[in-house]
Amino acid sequence: MSSRLAALSCALTYGTYSGLGMAAADPYQLNLPAPQTVIAQQIYDQHTLALWICLAIFIGVFGTMFYSVLKHRKDAGYKAANFHHSTTVEIIWTTIPFFILIGMAYPATQTVIAMKDTSNPDITVKVTGYQWKWGYDYLTGEGEGISFLSELSTPRAQQENRESKGEHYLLEVDNPMVVPVGKKVRILLTANDVIHAWWVPTLGVKQDAIPGYIRDAWFTIDKPGTYRGQCAELCGKEHGFMPIVVEAVEPGKYAQWVSQQKA
Numbered sequence: 001m002s003s004r005l006a007a008l009s010c011a012l013t014y015g016t017y018s019g020l021g022m023a024a025a026d027p028y029q030l031n032l033p034a035p036q037t038v039i040a041q042q043i044y045d046q047h048t049l050a051l052w053i054c055l056a057i058f059i060g061v062f063g064t065m066f067y068s069v070l071k072h073r074k075d076a077g078y079k080a081a082n083f084h085h086s087t088t089v090e091i092i093w094t095t096i097p098f099f100i101l102i103g104m105a106y107p108a109t110q111t112v113i114a115m116k117d118t119s120n121p122d123i124t125v126k127v128t129g130y131q132w133k134w135g136y137d138y139l140t141g142e143g144e145g146i147s148f149l150s151e152l153s154t155p156r157a158q159q160e161n162r163e164s165k166g167e168h169y170l171l172e173v174d175n176p177m178v179v180p181v182g183k184k185v186r187i188l189l190t191a192n193d194v195i196h197a198w199w200v201p202t203l204g205v206k207q208d209a210i211p212g213y214i215r216d217a218w219f220t221i222d223k224p225g226t227y228r229g230q231c232a233e234l235c236g237k238e239h240g241f242m243p244i245v246v247e248a249v250e251p252g253k254y255a256q257w258v259s260q261q262k263a
Contacts, residue, residue, distance in 0.1 A: 033202045036227060037219045040204030042111040050104060115204075118218045121186035123179065129189075129196030129209035129231065132238040136177050139188070143258045150175045152241050159241075171228045176245035180254035181221050189215045194236065200229030200244055208233060221248040 035041040072078040123141035127134060130149075138146040153174045157163040166172070179185050189198055191209040198217075199206040207217040221227070229244040249257065 035204060036202045036221055036223060036225070037204050039111065039115055039219065040202060042107070042114070043204050046104070046108055046111065049107075053100060053104065115217070118186045118216045120184065121218060122183040124186045124188065125177065125179075126188045126190070127177075127198055127209065129191040129193075129198070129235070129242075131193050131236050132231075132242040134177075134198070134242065134244060135192075136175075141183075142180070142255065143261070146258065146261045148175045148261075150177065150245070152243055154241075168228065170241060171230065171243045171245070173243055173245045176226070176247045178247045178249060178254065178257050179221065180251045181224055181248050182251070184218055184220045186216060186218045189217065195233050196231050196235050196242075197233035198229070198244060199232035200227055200246055202227045203229075203246065205229075206232060221246075224248050224250055 032044050032047055035044045074080075121141070123143060124139045126137040126139055128137070129135075133149055133151040135149050136147065138144055150173045152170065153172045154166065154168075154170050155163065158165050158169060187198070187205075187207075189207050189209040190213060191211045193211065195211070196209040197206060198209055200219075203219045203221065205217045205219050207215050209215065225248055227246045227248065229246075231239055231242045231244075233239075235242075
């Protein structure tokens with residue numbers, strides 16, 4: 001009994017902390033956030049396609065079932081058919097799902113392959129997960145040599161409900177990751193202590209950061225703006241308090257930021 005209670009407590013804790021930050025962005029949001037990269041757009045489109053397919057199957061299956069129950073009930077004078085199997089029907093209900101799965105799997109496979117293509121980046125940044133902050137080291141490209149830590153900057157008073165919560169409650173940091181628009185940015189992910197996960201949904205990036213291993217991902221942002229995410233792997237008591245902020249700026253402004261960081 002105690003093990004069940006412990007498991008339930010862990011599940012509730014994970015659900016609460018992992019949802020705190022993103023819920024602050026839009027508590028009534030039901031769909032994925034607006035995509036800001038090519039990969040994120042593909043994920044969004046495939047998610048929408050899958051929902052429409054599920055809706056069509058739901059209507060078809062339950063529509064047929066309820067029609068049969070209502071129109072072919074015993075008190076309406078219908079007698080149950082007596083048969084064992086139909087080869088034609090079995091072929092149909094095997095063939096249709098096969099083509100549905102192929103239609104969903106083909107674009108999904110293309111997206112996964114594109115996700116893994118981290119070749120020829122303009123900038124490479126090493127991202128290290130710590131309990132409970134992120135470290136950024138610019139390894140190649142413009143900004144090479146820049147290094148800093150990024151921590152939650154939401155005031156403690158807001159966290160303890162002594163002040164009203166700000167617009168970006170639990171989704172604001174002291175040092176955001178800054179990148180130029182229109183440039184391919186490769187991130188090398190690892191961790192210093194436990195497993196973390198670097199997740200920015202609007203960029204279509206979610207990759208585990210594992211101690212002793214290097215994982216990579218990439219993105220190219222076309223519009224200047226601030227894009228927010230958070231750790232997506234339960235990593236301790238302050239898992240819900242290590243947000244990610246990526247600022248995409250014009251190349252000229254990025255060059256100024258690089259100069260300031262190196263000054």
